Amino acid sequence: MAYFILVFVAFGFISQIDCNSHYDNYTLIRLHPSTVDHQKSVTEFSDPSGEIEIMKESRGVNDTLDILVPPGKMKFVHDYANTNGLKLEEKQPNYGRTLQDVSERLPRRRILDRFSVFHYNSYDNMQEFIEGKAQRYPALVQLQELGKSYQGRKMRLVKISTRPNAKNPIIFVDAGVHGREWVAPAMALYLIHRLTVDPTAFVKGGELDGVDWYILPLVNPDGYEYTRSSRSNRMWRKTRSKHGASHCYGVDGNRNYGFKWAVSGVSNDPCHKETYAGPKPFSEPETQMVRNVMMDNAKRMKLYVSLHSYGQYLVYPWGYTGDFLPKQWKKLDDMARSVSNAVERAGGRPFKVLSAGKWYPAAGGSDDYAFGAAGVPYSYTMELTEGHEFAFPEELLETVLPQFYEGFKEFGARIKAEFGRQRKKREIMDTQ
Ligand SMILES: *[C@@H]1O[C@H](CO)[C@@H](O)[C@H](O)[C@H]1NC(C)=O
């Protein structure tokens, strides 16, 4: 007996050392800007050493900047807060130790659980899921091969339509351009799930009535799988490409689009962990594939939504500048607010609706490209969830994903009302 206990203890000890993450001793800090001057100072915050990781930028007064700070940088951050009069909250010491290790948990899960849309699934499981949908509902679901990620993972667009030849308006949703934002691909899969199984989606006035849905559930599969490989990599955001002579990996896919590329809010340093824009626009195969979906379907595409986390924002162009808004901004704002209301009616939290670049300009985003280059009239970035940062608990997916789905229903209804066939007929009659 004593022998077994000893072995058990020794094993536990070893496995703890094994999964030691370099974030173990980091502290999650929130800086609270409560005036416009404060907000400016959090937007300008930067760590020359590159050791501090930015988790969430502030998008306004009273909206926090969240950063992960190594022990050696705590003084630097406290000094910055003091100098600028910012309230500093040490939200979580030993941050890395709170993260779950997927690789440890997986074998047990495989035996106990079947696939669930309320799990954080692997890339492979997601592929199996969409293949299964296409096999089971061949008249409804088409998979389009878009190409391969940098590391060679297949990327497939899921097209859901009850009448693919009816030239319906298209809603294009992508997710997971940032590896660590796990709730985003989970939402995209859930959307595919509901659109294929909900009886109400098929009836007159349902989500699929007169609207086609194109969903790319995982834009950055390489980055996503990297974040699943160990707790040390859990905070990875970029792709996993390599460019030129740099020893550093990855490009921020959401700074890589070729519209006002790199004019604001980007880094030119390949080693920058967050916002390296790449050596040129569309340097990444992943962003090229999303661009091609937009361009190939530009005429019919009426709404683009890029799913991210976190912060519970629903933001619209322009992202590259806060100096002015597109002239159609009121329509963008109205639709976003009605989506937020729908989510709230379903018991969810409202979204903070604003123009993306108002407080934190950042160029090269997919939403600006869709709106500015592809001419998609409604384009949004949706930052899902608030609280728990990127480690949104898996057991809460069952609560929040159905709430967000109500927002997507509203998107569908709005797009149909403005661009659907009924509407077109009415316009023709009006002009007769
Ligand atoms: C965290 O701090 C402990 C105690 O100071 C130290 O033993 C350990 O090596 C540190 N972990 C990492 C990953 O740096």
Ligand SMILES: *[C@@H]1O[C@H](CO)[C@@H](O)[C@H](O)[C@H]1NC(C)=O
């Ligand atoms: C920010 O929060 C403070 C304190 O709650 C409040 O007085 C102020 O009006 C808020 N400012 C904005 C712009 O929301």
Ligand SMILES: [Zn+2]
């Ligand atoms: Zn993101």
